[in-house]
């Protein structure tokens with residue numbers, strides 16, 4: 504009887520130990536990821552810098568009509584120059600970057616999401 508009791512106690516200690524080891528912070532905190540908003544500063548500027556300012560520089564080159572160096576310039580192009588349609592187009596003669604290739608879909612989606620989020624600067 505004593506032996507069983509001892510075994511039982513050891514088993515309890517082992518089990519308590521295991522359950523403690525599994526108590527990661529993730530179990531304690533609600534880990535629903537906070538979906539941060541897309542902003543010009545955190546996402547869009549680097550996409551434009553990498554893919555567009557080769558031509559849309561200030562002054563622009565290769566017959567590009569306007570610079571895309573600042574938040575105001577990029578926002579203006581979304582509002583008045585169909586920037587969203589230009590980057591999502593399937594029509595190579597209309598598509599930006601001019602001459603292609605089309606941006607990766609994930610990158611296009613980030614630009615569209617920026618618009619959905621309200622074209623925030625920061």
Ligand code: HEC
Pocket residue numbers: 551554555556557558559565566567568580584585586589590596597599600601602606
């Ligand atoms: C190889 C040079 C080049 C690159 C790179 C380029 N563009 Fe252009 N872009 C042009 C030229 C040239 C025009 C004018 C001809 C036209 O409208 O198709 C233009 C026109 C535009 C227009 C329309 C302007 C208007 O007033 O109607 C937008 C918007 C635009 N580009 C956005 C972009 C964006 C965003 C990128 C990057 C994803 C980009 N462009 C990359 C050369 C370029």
